[in-house]
Amino acid sequence: MYIPVGRVVNTHGAKGEVKVWPLTDDPSRFEELKTVYVQEDGRMKPLSVGTVRYHKGMVLLTFPEVGDMDQGAALKGRFLRIPEAELKPLPEGRYYIFQLVGMDVYEGDRYYGKIAEVLQPGSNDVYVVRDGGREILVPALKWVVRKVDLEANRMEVALPPGLLD
Numbered sequence: 249m250y251i252p253v254g255r256v257v258n259t260h261g262a263k264g265e266v267k268v269w270p271l272t273d274d275p276s277r278f279e280e281l282k283t284v285y286v287q288e289d290g291r292m293k294p295l296s297v298g299t300v301r302y303h304k305g306m307v308l309l310t311f312p313e314v315g316d317m318d319q320g321a322a323l324k325g326r327f328l329r330i331p332e333a334e335l336k337p338l339p340e341g342r343y344y345i346f347q348l349v350g351m352d353v354y355e356g357d358r359y360y361g362k363i364a365e366v367l368q369p370g371s372n373d374v375y376v377v378r379d380g381g382r383e384i385l386v387p388a389l390k391w392v393v394r395k396v397d398l399e400a401n402r403m404e405v406a407l408p409p410g411l412l413d
Contacts, residue, residue: 250285250292250329251346253277254307259321264314265299266323268307271345277336278307284328292329343396351396353377353386353403360384363403375403384412 254268270278278300285292298310309328314320335344345366353360353375361379366388368374373388386392386405395404 249332251332251335251344252327252329253281253284254328256320256323256326256328257306258324259317260303260308262317263310264316264320265308265310266314266320267303268309268328270307271327275302275307278309281330281334284330286323286326286328295328341396343398347398348375348396348403351401351403353384353405355405355407360386360405386411 252271254270254272256266257269258267259265260267268278278297281297283294283296285294287293295311295313298312299308301308314323338344348363348366351363353363359379361377361382361384363375364378364383365376366373367376367385375386375388375393377384377386384407386407392405392408393403394406395402397403
């Protein structure tokens with residue numbers, strides 16, 4: 249399984265450098281990567297990481313396989329991925345977004361839905377929980393999220409009063 253670590257949003261300059269929106273809490277992680285993968289024609293194509301720079305919250309990357317702006321533009325919109333085995337272990341109580349998306353959310357026996365996406369607006373993440381047409385925004389706070397069980401694919405929450413109103 250390949251996990252997205254960034255998304256190419258544009259080119260930067262004429263020599264094939266690309267601007268990447270990092271999908272990680274630690275953008276410096278790109279400095280440790282030797283290879284990333286992009287999906288092409290249903291297969292994962294490796295790209296060797298050349299230089300890594302930072303500019304206005306973005307990661308600027310070069311790849312030896314990408315020599316000009318047109319080749320860089322062909323990557324626009326694509327996710328840069330790494331094999332799951334290369335993920336860094338997280339401290340206890342921290343999870344990768346891909347581990348949470350699709351998780352069932354309960355409060356006791358009451359089922360609220362599945363985590364459809366994770367928003368990162370600022371001070372804390374927000375879990376978008378959907379069940380059919382209903383959507384609940386659950387703040388990712390310790391006093392709200394009581395338990396995460398990856399094996400059971402279940403999150404136990406205690407929603408704040410008024411959240412469902």
